Amino acid sequence: MALEETIAEIKKEIVESHNLIIKTDNLVKNLSADIRQIQKRQERYERKYIFNSVVAYVIFVVVIFGGLYVAFDAKVGVVRQEKESLEKQLQQMQEDTRAMQEKISRRSQQEKITERFLLLKQQGRPYDALKEAEALDTSNLSPVMTRLVKKELAELKQSLANRSIESGSSYLQKGQLKRALREFDRALELSPPAKVLARVQHNRGLVLSKLRKNARAARAFRQAAEADPQSSSADNDLFMAGGSFEAAGDMPQAIESYQRLLDLYSSSAYASAARRRIQRLSRGKPTSGTATPAGGIHATPATPAPAAPAPRRHPAATSDGGSQPPSPKPQPPKPQSPKPSPPADAGRPGN
8 A cells, every 4th residue: 555655646746747847848938938039129129229320320420421511612602702703803903904004005105196296396397296186185195294285286276377367368468369268267177266266267257258258258257256255356247247148148147147246245336337237127128038037126236245345446348348337437357467476387288
């Protein structure tokens, strides 16, 4: 019995040991499964950590490079702007340099022309000097040189104009009317000062009157009065302009000239004769067919302009003698001569 019990106990222990082994094996299997799961989770975590690290590194690198690029681009932009600004400044300086070189070249050329002009003037070759002066551009000269050139040129023109007036007056006294007119026209081409221009136009009017070119003579006399209205002979010029317009058959212009004489020089010796002519022409019918200005012309003079200088007391006359007023008796005036001028030079063209 004892043996059977012992065997039973041993079997029981064996069964229990077997069950314990099975349980232990199950526990080991479960633990192995848990360990594998933990290992898998650890691997996933490591992979995720590595990926996150790589992504973070890439983002960091991208941000760093982006910042560096922006900073570099900004610096490059500043440098580019400075470069463009310097290029523009360089281009502007080059243009200014070229302009300055051209200006210096033009000034040098004009200074050479000025030297030739002054030299020819000093050598007594005024007409050659005048030709040189035509090529002068005073805007390319210094202010001092400009004033000198203008002064010398004005003196030269006045001298040549006076010389032409003197020569023309001489021809006029000799009765060589065409030569006289050519000399006066030559003086007119010189654009002389106002006082000289008035003398030139007056003498042209005298010559044209003698040549029976009354319309041109009238315009010359009127231009003489307009050139120097303060001259003592301005009233004489206006009176002769009116007479020449009458001779040419242009009655409205004749009336206008007489009326202008009354307006500007009411105390002139020609005032009474001008009033009588205005009255006669206003009442009469113009033979030229031209109409009298609207409203007519009053016989009495208009209110005079500011006082004019005392007129010359020599009366004027036209070439045909038909325009002379009843009183005073006008006589043909002598041509106005200029002041003495330097001797004629060899370079002056012949007549």
